[in-house]
Amino acid sequence: MNIYQDIILDHYHHPHNKGKINNPNKVIQVKNPLCGDVIVMMVLFDKNKVKEIKFISEGCVISQASTSMLTDYVKNKSKQELKKLDSKFIIKMLGIDLGMNRIKCAVLPLEALHKLLV
Amino acid sequence: MLNVKNIKKQFPIFQNQPDLIYLDSTATSLKPKVVIDKIKEYYEKYSANVFRGIYPMSEKATVEFEETRDVVSKFINANKSEEVIFTRNTTESLNLLAYSLGRKIIEPGDEIVTTIMEHHSNFVPWQVLAGETGAIFKVVNINDEGYLEKNWNGIITRKTKILALTYVSNVLGTINPIKEIIFEAKKINPEIIVIVDAAQAIPHLKVDAQDLGVDFIAFSSHKMLGPTGVGVLWGKEKLLKEIYPFMYGGDMIDEVYIDRSTYKDLPHKFEAGTPAIGEIIAFKEAINFLDKVGMENIRDHEKKITNFAINQLIDTFGQSIKIYGSKNIEDRGGIISFSFGKFHPHDIAQILADEGVCVRAGHHCAMPLHTCLNVPATVRASFYIYNDESDVNKLVEGLKKVEKILR
Numbered sequence: 403m404n405i406y407q408d409i410i411l412d413h414y415h416h417p418h419n420k421g422k423i424n425n426p427n428k429v430i431q432v433k434n435p436l437c438g439d440v441i442v443m444m445v446l447f448d449k450n451k452v453k454e455i456k457f458i459s460e461g462c463v464i465s466q467a468s469t470s471m472l473t474d475y476v477k478n479k480s481k482q483e484l485k486k487l488d489s490k491f492i493i494k495m496l497g498i499d500l501g502m503n504r505i506k507c508a509v510l511p512l513e514a515l516h517k518l519l520v
Numbered sequence: 521m522l523n524v525k526n527i528k529k530q531f532p533i534f535q536n537q538p539d540l541i542y543l544d545s546t547a548t549s550l551k552p553k554v555v556i557d558k559i560k561e562y563y564e565k566y567s568a569n570v571f572r573g574i575y576p577m578s579e580k581a582t583v584e585f586e587e588t589r590d591v592v593s594k595f596i597n598a599n600k601s602e603e604v605i606f607t608r609n610t611t612e613s614l615n616l617l618a619y620s621l622g623r624k625i626i627e628p629g630d631e632i633v634t635t636i637m638e639h640h641s642n643f644v645p646w647q648v649l650a651g652e653t654g655a656i657f658k659v660v661n662i663n664d665e666g667y668l669e670k671n672w673n674g675i676i677t678r679k680t681k682i683l684a685l686t687y688v689s690n691v692l693g694t695i696n697p698i699k700e701i702i703f704e705a706k707k708i709n710p711e712i713i714v715i716v717d718a719a720q721a722i723p724h725l726k727v728d729a730q731d732l733g734v735d736f737i738a739f740s741s742h743k744m745l746g747p748t749g750v751g752v753l754w755g756k757e758k759l760l761k762e763i764y765p766f767m768y769g770g771d772m773i774d775e776v777y778i779d780r781s782t783y784k785d786l787p788h789k790f791e792a793g794t795p796a797i798g799e800i801i802a803f804k805e806a807i808n809f810l811d812k813v814g815m816e817n818i819r820d821h822e823k824k825i826t827n828f829a830i831n832q833l834i835d836t837f838g839q840s841i842k843i844y845g846s847k848n849i850e851d852r853g854g855i856i857s858f859s860f861g862k863f864h865p866h867d868i869a870q871i872l873a874d875e876g877v878c879v880r881a882g883h884h885c886a887m888p889l890h891t892c893l894n895v896p897a898t899v900r901a902s903f904y905i906y907n908d909e910s911d912v913n914k915l916v917e918g919l920k921k922v923e924k925i926l927r
């Protein structure tokens with residue numbers, strides 16, 4: 403199956419939650435030096451829940467789409483819930499068959515999210 | 521002229537994967553049947569250890585093993601076959617030097633010079649050595665066309681002990697004028713030791729160790745049709761004798777007492793432990809294959825196909841494609857690294873892979889060079905004796921598909 407499905411390309415061309423939050427509780431940067439992908443992700447919590455989440459990034463279609471979809475998903479979810487998310491969840495969320503080399507692109511936003519939750 | 525069709529018939533992978541468009545020989549080459557058969561021959565007919573056995577099978581393995589050393593020696597025109605040391609790969613050959621030579625000669629305040637276009641394996645060992653010994657680490661830059669800056673007088677001094685540089689860049693394809701550079705360097709400082717990473721040169725160009733005036737050369741079997749797990753370090757006998765051993769243990773020992781040990785002479789001094797016997801034995805078949813095709817024919821073929829590819833890519837995609845390095849084919853090996861539109865290298869490589877075209881995306885173990893080019897990653901297509909113009913056309917078609925899918 404081609405990984406460049408319409409839904410993936412739509413998130414890539416029109417990413418959700420791209421931008422900045424004025425007063426974030428935490429900002430984090432993650433990188434994949436091998437391909438140069440960078441994500442800066444920031445979050446605003448309301449007590450235990452994600453109230454707002456935004457990102458600025460550079461990267462491939464997969465990392466961009468994955469970040470867009472993941473940031474949609476996490477809103478209004480509790481820290482405890484989100485800490486349980488793993489790479490299996492990301493693969494399911496994207497709904498495409500990623501080879502072992504592209505998984506790294508897809509889970510880069512998850513690494514950012516986990517760092518924001520610490 | 522090469523008969524690519526005929527050459528392809530001698531590579532079993534094309535029978536198993538008839539549609540394979542392999543444009544990643546810079547990473548590793550494909551293997552001809554003669555090489556694969558020779559490995560099989562060793563494992564099926566005389567799979568004994570070398571040097572130690574008195575029985576015929578071990579003697580046969582030893583003879584075959586040492587024959588490869590002679591073949592390598594002749595191929596690079598070494599003075600003596602004892603100067604040919606088997607390692608695991610180019611990386612190990614270079615690390616061996618950083619350890620055995622570096623720790624012997626480098627003192628605080630000395631200079632080690634390398635270049636911005638190096639593979640990490642000819643950059644990091646020197647960076648670390650300088651850090652550990654208090655030496656000064658200098659890096660030669662490139663100009664906009666991907667050539668090394670030529671002001672050697674400003675870089676190499678009487679304090680420069682080591683100059684380590686690549687013959688052919690694994691990203692830009694630039695063929696450095698090694699002989700000229702060595703001449704210039706030794707004019708400034710006759711004591712300087714020059715180490716050449718020839719991993720991307722020896723598979724594609726005629727390399728003459730004595731003619732270059734170089735002190736050490738490192739390269740790998742697997743990039744020149746041979747098996748993986750085999751590298752070569754060639755060095756001048758005098759220097760190899762002077763520097764420290766690299767690893768201690770089996771095969772490299774002369775005598776061991778409680779308080780001291782003595783070591784074997786060259787080449788065994790640097791070959792501790794059981795080597796990749798079958799692979800080394802089969803390596804000579806790769807060199808014989810290259811010899812039969814002829815290094816000059818190979819170079820001519822690669823010039824033609826690389827030139828064709830550069831023209832096709834520019835004619836088809838114009839400003840959207842940026843090819844790094846010199847466009848002068850006389851100074852360029854069969855390597856083309858490029859950026860394409862706003863598309864990410866991994867997406868390009870992925871869509872090409874879906875079209876059956878194997879290229880590489882990333883920084884190709886040359887992060888300082890990519891930082892210098894101001895891109896995190898590139899796509900790299902590279903050519904060898906089994907590639908022809910139809911492969912280039914497939915690459916162009918694949919890139920059209922990239923444009924279509926990602927817009």
